[in-house]
Amino acid sequence: MPEEGQSRVIIRARALVTMDGPPIENGAIAIEDERVVDLGTFDEVSARNSGELVDLGESALIPGLINAHCHLDYTCLREKIPPPTSFTEWVREIIAAKNALLPADYVKSITDGFAEARRFGTTSIVNYEAFPELIIRLQPPIKTWWFAELIDIRDPNRAENIVATAMNYLAQPANRGLAPHALYTASFDLYRICQDNARRYDWLLSTHLAESPDEYLMFHDGAGPLAEFVREIGGKEKKSSGSTPFATLLAQIALDRRWLVVHMNELSESDFDLLPDSTMEFHIVHCPRSHDYFGHSPFQYERLRQFDLNICLGTDSLASNDDLSLFAEMREFARKFPGVAPEEILQMVTVNPARALQQEDHIGRICLGGDVDLVSVPFSGRNVFEEIIAFTGEPGVTTC
C-alpha cells in the first residue's frame, strides 16, 4: 500500500484561480483518484503531499469552462449563413440547410463540435440535441448535458408521444434534460408535459425565450414575419395574447430552478415588473456573439442581475457564430459591458453554469473533492482575471 499522499499528482501554477476565494499566488493542487484532494500555496501543498510534480510555470490554473447553451448538430454550418436581415429569414435559411444533411453528417458535426469545444478549454457543455436517437452513436470527450430539443408545431396532439420517445433515447446519459424548443414551435401542452416529467424524474429543463423582435411581434400583436412563417408551414398558431413572450410563458409554466432560459433579449417594462416574484429561480443563458450576429436588442444584463437571476454564457450554434470558444464569448461580453469586472464575467462560464446544472460541488470551481476539470492559460503576473478574459489561443486542458 502506498503511504498516504504517495500516489498523488501535484500541479503548480503561478496563479491558482479557484473561483472559491481570491487567486492564490504560486498555488498548487494535489490530485488523487480523479479528485482534487488538496490545494493552497505550492509550499503548503508540497509539504503535505508527495508524488509527481507538474509545473505549469507562468500560468493561471482555472476551472474548466462550462458552455451553458449550444447546438453541436450545426457545427458544420459555420459561415454557411450570412448575417440575416431578420431572425425569420435565418430560420428559413437554417431549415433549408438542414434539409441537405444526413444522420452521418450530424454525427460528424457533433463529434467535431465536441473536439473544438474541448480545444478551447470547455470541459462541460449543455447541448440541445434535435436528434436524440443519435446520442447512442456518440462518445463525448467532455461532460455533456444532453437536452432533447422538442418541437410539436405541426402536430400538438402528439406532444405526449414526442416527449416519451425523446426520454427513451435519453435513458443512457447521466446528465439530461428536456428542451421545448421555443414558444413559436412548441405547444403549451409540450411545455407542461416536459415540466411534469422533469419534476417526476428529476431532470433539467431549457427553452429559447424572447430571442428576437419577430417573436415579440408574433405574441404581442399576432403579426410580423415569424407569425407569417408559422402560418405558412401549417403550424398551430397560438392566439396573440397582447402580452410579451415572457409573460405568455409565465402564464403557463412556473419557471423554477430547473429551467435554463436561453436569450431573454426582448423584454418590456411589464416583463421587468413580473421579475420580483420570488418563486422565479430560473437561470438565464446569454450568447454574446450570436446576439451580435443577429443584431438583437441590447441584453439587459445590469437590470436582470438586480433580480438575483443566475446569468450564464453560451455559444449557441455555429449557424450564428464563428467558433465554440467561451474565451471569445467572454471577450465579446467585456466589449459590450466594459463596466463589468472580469472576475464576474469568468463566473458566467464557471460557477454560475455549475449552479444552473446543480453541480456546484463538482465543477465550475477548484475545490476539495471537486472534479479534475482544469484549464491553464499564460499569466504574466499583471492582473489575472483581465489576462484570462483577454486570452485568445487554445489553453492547456487537464481532465480525468
Ligand SMILES: [Zn+2]
Ligand atoms: Zn439556441
